[in-house]
Amino acid sequence: MPLVIFIDDSETALASTRMVTASMPIEVKQYTEAQVALAEIKGGMTPDLIITDLNMPVMNGFEFLKALRDVPSTKRTPTLMLTTEAKAELKQQGKALGLTGWIVKPFNPQQLKQAITRVLRLPA
Amino acid sequence: MIMLNSIDELLVHIKDVQQDVMELSSDSLLKMSAFMEKNSLEIDEEIATALQYQDIITQQLHATNEAIESMHKSIELFEEAYKEDEGLAAQSMVELQERLTQILAEARDKKSRFSGKHAPEHADEEIEFF
Numbered sequence: 001m002p003l004v005i006f007i008d009d010s011e012t013a014l015a016s017t018r019m020v021t022a023s024m025p026i027e028v029k030q031y032t033e034a035q036v037a038l039a040e041i042k043g044g045m046t047p048d049l050i051i052t053d054l055n056m057p058v059m060n061g062f063e064f065l066k067a068l069r070d071v072p073s074t075k076r077t078p079t080l081m082l083t084t085e086a087k088a089e090l091k092q093q094g095k096a097l098g099l100t101g102w103i104v105k106p107f108n109p110q111q112l113k114q115a116i117t118r119v120l121r122l123p124a
Numbered sequence: 125m126i127m128l129n130s131i132d133e134l135l136v137h138i139k140d141v142q143q144d145v146m147e148l149s150s151d152s153l154l155k156m157s158a159f160m161e162k163n164s165l166e167i168d169e170e171i172a173t174a175l176q177y178q179d180i181i182t183q184q185l186h187a188t189n190e191a192i193e194s195m196h197k198s199i200e201l202f203e204e205a206y207k208e209d210e211g212l213a214a215q216s217m218v219e220l221q222e223r224l225t226q227i228l229a230e231a232r233d234k235k236s237r238f239s240g241k242h243a244p245e246h247a248d249e250e251i252e253f254f
Contacts, residue, residue: 015157016175019167084240095254104249105240106176115251
């Protein structure tokens with residue numbers, strides 16, 4: 001099963017994504033700290049899709065994305081930003097860093113499922 | 125000065141209350157989501173939105189607490205200057221006012237930024253692919 005990792009410092013946000021994706025044919029791993037996820041990626045974890053928050057302490061979503069692109073195995077791993085931020089300039093910044101897409105919270109469960117299905121090319 | 129101290133103490137109290145509110149609201153929704161997961165209950169749009177509002181609440185309160193902390197530090201700096209040299213007080217008061225205005229502007233900007241689709245101008249945001 002494809003591995004999808006979620007990174008969000010909010011445990012309730014992680015709980016909602018966990019419940020929404022429970023019925024999907026994917027393996028889910030969740031992290032409250034981007035630097036921990038990054039360390040596991042550098043240690044050999046190869047996610048098929050990464051969904052990350054933007055505003056987090058220690059390492060924010062953009063810092064994580066930059067570091068992610070420096071790791072050969074995740075240079076092109078699809079990555080979605082899931083955040084309360086909706087400013088066009090931030091979306092542009094994310095796009096320039098190789099982001100796949102942008103989701104504004106609160107997300108619609110059906111739309112999140114569709115986005116994961118689309119990016120991973122799962123059977124609809 | 126006494127009035128400034130009182131305002132500072134009130135702000136610090138508000139910060140403490142907000143910290144408790146953040147922790148309680150998070151704990152409350154985590155208990156609810158744990159119950160739902162344990163009973164394999166399906167999450168619909170309304171529940172997903174309710175759970176995510178907690179995240180918005182936390183970010184909003186955290187940003188306000190950051191503003192209060194900055195204001196508290198600025199007030200402390202002013203008080204130090206005032207104690208050392210009353211002649212500096214007038215200049216320090218101007219600087220304090222400018223700093224507080226800046227902190228307030230930053231806090232207001234964060235309120236707007238951290239509202240997500242709860243903000244009317246972003247209510248119709250769809251998932252955007254690049």
